[in-house]
Amino acid sequence: MMATRRGRCSYCGAQLMVPLEAQTIRCTVCQAVTRVQSSYDHPLSQTLDSINNRASRLKAGLVNMVSPTMTGGYAGAGTYGYGGHNNYVQQPPPRPALMPLPRAQGRKRAVLCGVSYFGKSYKVKGSINDVNCMKYFLVERLGFPIESVLMLTENEPNPSMIPTKENIRRALRWLVQGCQPGDSLLFHFSGHGSRQKDYNNDEVDGFDETLCPVDFETEGMIIDDEINRTIVNPLPPGVTLHAIIDSCYSATVLDLPFVCKMNREGYYMWEDQTSSSFKGTRGGLAVCFSACEDDQISADTTAFAGNTSTGALTFSFLQAMQNEPVVTYGRLLNSMRQAIRRAKAGGLRLSGPIASILNKTLFNTELSQEPQLSSSEQFDIYSKQFVL
Structure with a gap:
């Protein structure tokens, strides 16, 4: 089972399950992509990985570095969200347009x-x-x-x-x-x-x-x-x-x-x-x-x-x-x-x-x-x- 942590969409606020190594995540509600920081790097995170999991990721990373993906690119951090993990870095879609604020008026x-x-x-x-x-x-x-x-x-x-x-x-x-x-x-x-x-x-x-x-x-x-x-x-x-x-x-x-x-x-x-x-x-x-x-x-x-x-x-x-x-x-x-x-x-x-x-x-x-x-x-x- 893939290890995850909880997160929130920065645009609609929906609660998301974020894979620990994710750099971005697509919201399953509004489909917006939110940039997240790896749990292994952020100073406020309380989640630590085990030595075995770190070794497994390192090994997989070395293999991917020399193995082209089916799309002709190379495996990277990927984008996480609805549909699972892709073995190529996706271009995040444009941020959803923010609704205009009400006209500022009144005393x-x-x-x-x-x-x-x-x-x-x-x-x-x-x-x-x-x-x-x-x-x-x-x-x-x-x-x-x-x-x-x-x-x-x-x-x-x-x-x-x-x-x-x-x-x-x-x-x-x-x-x-x-x-x-x-x-x-x-x-x-x-x-x-x-x-x-x-x-x-x-x-x-x-x-x-x-x-x-x-x-x-x-x-x-x-x-x-x-x-x-x-x-x-x-x-x-x-x-x-x-x-x-x-x-x-x-x-x-x-x-x-x-x-x-x-x-x-x-x-x-x-x-x-x-x-x-x-x-x-x-x-x-x-x-x-x-x-x-x-x-x-x-x-x-x-x-x-x-x-x-x-x-x-x-x-x-x-x-x-x-x-x-x-x-x-x-x-x-x-x-x-x-x-x-x-x-x-x-x-x-x-x-x-x-x-x-x-x-x-x-x-x-x-x-x-x-x-x-x-x-x-x-x-x-x-x-x-x-x-x-």
């Missing part, structure tokens, strides 16, 4: 991304719950038009709404497209975050913060510089963007110039992290609530909602807003922090699967979680009202 607009990483050892259980709850809150409580809320999860039937790197990029561009004074924009992300070395010297701590789309293993992560250029820099006067980022290492994931430093008693000061690169807006306001410091991991937990997994930041945010609909930024930040502290005292377990795989020494990972606030401009957090 209130939101992009909600919940990435679960189905079939992976680092899967997240609560991310889809997070965005479902956030969508309900925005539409039913705050009056966001349902057609102005894009939700990207691996459960979506529309390939354009699977949270791949390219789809998230498209959604972020859609979010700020044609925004006008008086518009309120929201970006919510629930999933894995990470860090990587900063190569353009615009980070105080020497690291760029990142978000991990569902296909980050093959397509890479989305770094804070790109997020800032896409949804922060274009904001014109009178437009307000809020981001709620429920992921690890996320304090400065929007690269905003000012970071609110607050102690446990609620006293705060704004820390200016302005760099040589332009990180501000064209006159609008961008504010980010993030799950934790840049050297902390965040919790995906059942501590708040019984047997239902949720992100600690998302749950504490929605709970605070429901308990106190009219609230200042400072009051909201303190409420979220206190809720997480109470949950930790009651046995909240901070889970960070990616953190256990990545280099903790390099990232100086701290096993604690304190929600953070950053902004494109400084303001009095205890007098300015939070409004979506």
